[in-house]
Amino acid sequence: MSHGSLADHSIILCADDFAMTEGISEGILALAKARRLSAASAIVTTAHWPTQARTVVRLRNQLALGLHLNLTFGPPLGPMPNLAPDGDLPRPEILIRRILSGRVDLAEIAAEIKRQLHRFESQAGCPPDFVDGHHHAHIFPGVRRAVITVLKQRFPLGGLLLRDPSDNPISIVGRGVAAGKALGIGMLAAGFGKAATASGFRVNAGFSGYSTFGRISFARELDAFLRFTGTRHIIMCHPGFADNELGSQDPIARSRPEEYAVLSSRPDVPSLIWRPERSGDVSDQCCWANP
Numbered sequence: 231m232s233h234g235s236l237a238d239h240s241i242i243l244c245a246d247d248f249a250m251t252e253g254i255s256e257g258i259l260a261l262a263k264a265r266r267l268s269a270a271s272a273i274v275t276t277a278h279w280p281t282q283a284r285t286v287v288r289l290r291n292q293l294a295l296g297l298h299l300n301l302t303f304g305p306p307l308g309p310m311p312n313l314a315p316d317g318d319l320p321r322p323e324i325l326i327r328r329i330l331s332g333r334v335d336l337a338e339i340a341a342e343i344k345r346q347l348h349r350f351e352s353q354a355g356c357p358p359d360f361v362d363g364h365h366h367a368h369i370f371p372g373v374r375r376a377v378i379t380v381l382k383q384r385f386p387l388g389g390l391l392l393r394d395p396s397d398n399p400i401s402i403v404g405r406g407v408a409a410g411k412a413l414g415i416g417m418l419a420a421g422f423g424k425a426a427t428a429s430g431f432r433v434n435a436g437f438s439g440y441s442t443f444g445r446i447s448f449a450r451e452l453d454a455f456l457r458f459t460g461t462r463h464i465i466m467c468h469p470g471f472a473d474n475e476l477g478s479q480d481p482i483a484r485s486r487p488e489e490y491a492v493l494s495s496r497p498d499v500p501s502l503i504w505r506p507e508r509s510g511d512v513s514d515q516c517c518w519a520n521p
Contacts, residue, residue, distance in 0.1 A: 240504040241456070242434065242464045243493075244269040244393075246298060247364070248286065249279040251480070253473020257490045259285060261469060262293045266499045268506075269294035271362055274349045275307055283353035291508045296360035296393075297350045299343060299377065301325060301367040303479075307345040312338050322365035329372050340376040347384060357385070359506075362393035369395060369419040378429050388430025393464060394423040397437045401458035407451050408440035415440070436460025439467055443485040448492045456502070469493055 245258045248270040255278060261267045270286060270293060272279060286295060300306075302322045306314050312335040313320065313328075320328065328334050350358055361381060362368060368377045381390070396416035402409050423433040438455040441448070455465045470486035493499060 240462055241459055241502055242268040242294070242462065243467060243499070243503040244271055244294075244296070244362075244439075244464055245467050245469055246271045246362075247468060247470070248272040248298070249274065249276050249282045250303075251276075251470070251473045251475040252278060252282075253475065254470035254486060255282045255286075257470035257486065259289070260471075261490065261493055262286070262289050264494065264500075265292060265505060266493050266503075267293060268503045269296060269360065271296040271298035271360070272350065272354075273298045273300050273303070273364060274346050274353070275300045275304055279349070280353050283350075287354050287356065290356070290506075292505050294359040294506050295354065295356075296362060296391075297347060297358040299346055299361060299363040299368050301339065301342070301363070301373065302365045306342050307349060308342060310338050310342060313342075322367060325367060326370060329370055334372060336372050336376050339373060340380050343376060343380045344384075347380065358390060360391035360393060362395075366395045366415055366419070368392070369415075369422045371418075374422055374425065378425060378431075381431065382429050385431075389432070391432040391434065392422075392426040393437075394426070394433045395419055395437050395466075396423070397460070398458070401436070401438075401460075404458050405438060405454040407446060407454040408442050412438075412440040432462075434460075434462045434464040436463035437466070438463070439465045441468070441482075441485065441489075443482045444488075448485070448488045449496075452492060452496070467493065 245261065245267050247254050248258050249255055249272045258270050262270060302319050302325055304319060305317050306319055367373055396419040399413060402412045426433050436459050441451055467489055468482055468486055469490035471490065472487045474483065
């Protein structure tokens with residue numbers, strides 16, 4: 231596979247939750263250094279981000295680096311009396327219920343998105359190559375409008391990629407892994423890709439990576455994720471070293487080392503995936519060649 235440009239059927243292997251904990255970050259960094267990842271998506275609301283930002287930015291010549299917008303985990307960066315009155319962001323199911331019942335302040339959410347974008351840029355020293363969301367909150371109704379509005383203000387020429395976590399239902403069912411979850415998120419994401427492209431942003435075409443987190447081995451899941459891949463196809467993953475920092479707040483902690491083990495040992499991973507090859511100033515806005 232050619233690297234540096236996004237050719238048809240390019241597979242973008244993206245590790246989520248960078249900077250959530252030290253163990254997660256170190257596992258992702260190890261895979262990136264071994265050229266076994268295309269991208270990493272960073273949570274910037276944690277205390278780990280400033281230190282980890284300085285480390286991961288050194289790998290930007292071979293790794294796309296994105297903002298993992300966080301509206302569902304831990305404390306926000308600024309006061310959110312409507313969404314986080316007790317100082318902690320709500321779980322995703324609670325956020326969805328509040329959105330559907332009209333009990334969210336989108337101006338408050340937009341302000342937090344701006345804070346997270348600023349913290350990403352101020353610590354990394356560059357804009358994100360792409361934006362997605364923890365628990366896919368960036369595509370939730372209402373939230374998506376705030377995301378696109380804020381990003382359009384910051385990037386009036388567009389350019390960066392917004393992750394669309396939906397896929398063709400036939401492909402989802404054909405993979406046979408966590409199909410209910412993938413179909414549900416896909417329905418929730420309906421129209422997101424079209425809205426993003428209408429504002430000048432790139433989107434992926436094809437998405438997989440919804441895991442059973444233990445009910446099926448990750449080796450088998452990865453085989454399934456690699457089936458029915460579209461153009462600019464993103465495979466989401468959650469690798470990391472064993473780390474109990476978050477305890478019960480990280481329900482997939484036990485699965486992360488297994489994902490790391492598979493991704494670090496499967497022989498064909500480096501040849502299967504796309505990786506950016508930047509030249510000159512790696513602080514350029516984004517790494518995607520024109521599709």
